Amino acid sequence: MFKLLTTGFWEAIARLILRNKIFILIAIIAATVFFGLQWKHMRFTYTEANMLPDEHEVNLTYKDFLKVFGEEGNLIVLGVKDSTLFTVKQLNAWNRLAESFKSYDEVETVLSIKDLQKLVKNTKKEQFETEPFIKDSISSLAEINTLQNELFKKYPFYDNFLFNSETKTIRTAIYIKKDIVNTSARKDFIINVLEEKIEDFETATTLDVRVSGMPYIRTLNSQNIVDEIPIFIGAALFVTSLIFFLFFRSFRATFISLIVVCVGVMWTFGILGLLGYEITVLTALIPPLIIVIGIPNCIFLINKYQHEVKSHGNKVKSLQRVITKIGNATLMTNVTTASGFATFILTESKLLKEFGIVASLSILAIFILCLLIIPIIYTFLPYPKQRHLEHLNKRWIGGFVDWMERMVKHKKITIYVTALILIIVSMIGMNQIRISGSLIEDMPKNKQFFKDIRFFEEEFNGIMPLEIMVDTKRKKGVMKLATLKRINQLEELIEETPELSKPISVVSLVKYSKQAYYNGNPKYYQLPTSQENSFILSYAKNSSSNVDMLKNFVDSTGQYARITTFMKDIGTDKMERIQENLQNKIDKVFPEERYEVTMTGKALVFQKGTKYLVRNLVISLTLAIFLISLFMAYLFRSFRMIIVSLIPNLLPLLVTAGIMGFIGVPIKPSTILVFSIAFGISVDDTIHFLAKYRQELQANHWKIRKSVYAALRETGVSMFYTSIVLFFGFSVFTISSFGGTVALGALVSITLLFAMLSNLLLLPSLLLSLERSIANKEVLRKPTIDIIPEEDDSEMDSENEL
Structure with a gap:
């Protein structure tokens, strides 16, 4: 029944979108104008990031001091x-x-x-x-x-x-x-009077x-945050759109994706203004994050559309299947990504709460925009030209998939030994991680005001x-x-x-x-x-x-x-x-x-706030793992499948923690975010793979090996595409002058790269090795939610009704 409801639901959504495209476009434009009007309410932070709850003992002591002697940071x-x-x-x-x-x-x-x-x-x-x-x-x-x-x-x-x-x-x-x-007024005096x-x-x-x-430090530091926002957005747009174009070789598809993510960024700024939140070193990262996360959504949807058009040439059926088959899977992956960010809402830190709220809302918003804008725009466009479909037959992608299949078929022991070595080495590195409570460690080392700090x-x-x-x-x-x-x-x-x-x-x-x-x-x-x-x-x-x-x-x-x-x-x-x-x-x-x-x-x-955040890191990451485990249990109704799906996603986190220990990157407010963000994003590949695996099991009469290899070949290309976009997209943050932002970008990029390899090599290997214990037909035959609906030839009434 759930399956029928789910399939019917997405078919209804497809009809609603494609038959009301003009009205939906007008609604999107109106919503964008509304969010644009909220920009005037955005505020830039004029204080240090206070990571402690307002009622924390350290904050109360500080407030008591201020009541007696007044503001102490005015020199x-x-x-x-x-x-x-x-x-x-x-x-x-x-x-x-x-x-x-x-x-x-x-x-x-x-x-x-x-x-x-x-x-x-x-x-x-x-x-x-x-x-x-x-x-x-x-x-x-x-x-x-x-x-x-x-x-x-x-x-x-x-x-x-x-x-x-x-x-x-x-x-x-x-x-x-x-x-x-x-x-x-402090900023105006320092910038316009003091410096001149x-x-x-x-x-x-x-x-x-x-x-x-x-x-002075706070003013120039805040100004650097503001100055870097357009740089991040521009760099994220350039890098992700360039990679997108290199994959698809289509200016049309690239331009459509840019429209979607630009509208998403406008909505993100609007959400910040609507909620009255300050732009801090964390919330400043969200607009480029939305670009980096939104482009993979576009890849999945456009790639599916082009596959369908090449397969049967019917544009209406293709757009219907984009929504019914990819819409559900994209919703699930965006929900898990948003869950990784949303766990910060449950902390008592105002800084992290605001970051979690805006990020999770923005991720859900970019999903809605992708699902609405891409199919609607393609209804107005002609069929893709043959050169736009050539990327579907690229030999080097086929070679990459063949290599993965050979590794899974013949090198499972090598994969397991490598994973075990990585775990042991990473745990040694983890023991060397230090905690940093420095107020200035993340500040731009090349700026004059940082050099002046060292002088004094x-x-x-x-x-x-x-x-x-x-x-x-x-x-x-x-x-x-x-x-x-x-x-x-x-x-x-x-x-x-x-x-x-x-x-x-x-x-x-x-x-x-x-x-x-x-x-x-x-x-x-x-x-x-x-x-x-x-x-x-x-x-x-x-x-x-x-x-x-x-x-x-x-x-x-x-x-x-x-x-x-x-x-x-x-x-x-x-x-x-x-x-x-x-x-x-x-x-x-x-x-x-x-x-x-x-x-x-x-x-x-600040030092106490950092210690507090480290404790919250453990809580937020545990919550992320728990929530996504519940989600996997709801999808597949199998405890063994939960364990199998978590292992390939926890391994990259261990590797990243080990790298931090070995190269001396401390746990601090910026790097604390790495683990929950990376886990929420990397688990998307697992969901895609397992959903396709379940579908192949049904199509291949529960033949485990054949189903694993088929799922690997089917999902490998999309996972590779999206992982490359995410890797280079997060790498954009390494151009920052803030040490913490550089570390965040580099560490998330590395984690996601390991996560891709882990999901493409370790996950299939585990499924093959544990085939007897997890191939429960009753569990996998009737999932609670049918992420990727089975193939059918149903079409919509006619193209004229769109």
Whole structure:
């Protein structure tokens, strides 16, 4: 009954499509216009990818920190390492550049060498006052020498913040207003103001200005994502259409396929706009993915049409059979592919959920477009010319199929031994895979902003903020000398850690206050004793300048203190070790009943997010395997067939994991996607092969060997065509400047190539070796869904009715 319903259903679909072609075309055009109008709602991301659920403990800790101290990723730094900077002309120009940013609404504060203030003791007023190092502008070389002597030797408070006293590297700090850090205003300021001013300055002075800081990195990184979208789409269209043309030798068929996938891309952008999702490094991959996945659909449909036309010359019957015979199989394969992407929806990561939703909807949409547009367009076109059908008789394809058949017939042991060796070697490689929680590892290595990140890591030990918040559980608890001493002990460990920069906190300010009390003598840059504390703090309380400086390190109630350090780009293992060392020190120094100390910051959130995604990888891949297993069980109603169908598809995943371990590609947000995507796509070949195998079993009276070879010859060509398109289509991503995107493209391409060979060699071999145990006629004779309907000569009423 299911079989009759299924066959009848697809025959009804064929009649509906071909008899209502004008109406359907109008509906497609209307839908495309509708989706086109949704493009205006597309948004580009202005924040880092947060892979953790909103309610995750790490996110909640970070949000608590932001509530107390506000946005922490609002610092942009400019740096120069050049001895010629220390001339009157150059240093004045550098100070003027910093001064020029202060007039912009987007800027909260600018700190440069000219803004640095000495703390000076006023004995009469019993307070500290500030005195600028540079009162107006530099007028002589002697002033510069005095400035260098004071800054680099006498005032450690500023060392490693606005200058490196050892290398003489100078920095300027620009703090963007916190309310625009995650908006388009940040991008406009950086692209249209900051970069233009720096370019003009470099031209005028010939100095090389390095720029970094999280707002700057995020802006240029996002801009690179946006810039690469049209490149990916263009490259995917060119590569897939070229391969398509080389296979079919038909401009007409190639043009039709391009129309279909271009409409699919328009719908994908429309879905993004309709759902209000941001374009991130992941969702930016979906439009070219749709091209790569859509072209194989076109190959199956057009190849079937040309086979049918060559067989009997009846265009109406050919188009009917394209829909009834290939429509169902294409639906099944697209559903399994969409399932591979849809498993990400079940994770708690917003980033992956949005990617899974848009990708799975877009895959189903491209299937509908292929099924509707291709048969309808061919109803208006003349019969294919003889040269368009020549590819059906290509000898080299026949040679490839003959080679596969010989291997399956005579080299089964070789196939099994090769598969076993691959499994063993791959498992060894898997043990070497590392996890990467780096914020910048995937960024374009050839871009100047990435080189600048490395520059600031070398000069100032990093630009990725790591924040430690100390809750004293009582108002004004921070300024207690006991608390300051505990913070100082923690800072000593931070200073001893080479991967972390010199910490900035209230302790530094208190030390600076003691130095000022002793008339600027640098040997007194230390915490005051209990006897000194009361009168030094009384000076500090009378000083408005100290209050202004204090607000960056202590909240308004005096209950919370902030320790800021910056971290180098290090691996997850090192980061976890550093975090563990810091936590051990915190547990030892800060009694739990009196203090609550938390670590947070962009670097830590990203690292935890990567670990979280790795766990979700296992969940999503397991779900993909489970869902597709259920699907195979529903199709073939045989547990043995599920096992047989999974083995050729799991082997390529093991090989890919092994390759990642051997060549040092880490598990990270981009490469996590490889396995679910590749599994969802590769299982399509298995479905095609097993569906044809079942059909051949019925036609050949359950003769296993004859049916396996017939299925291999029938499906081998289409599987080869589509696998080549997918291989080169995903290879397009290797032109990206993002390391993660390159790895994604290369790894999926390799996996799909192995999957093709596995399905064409290992799967038939398993069927032959296990023929007695799986050749259950009752199981395979009556499938739940008839994927490829049996041949019949039924035709539609007449071509005139179309």
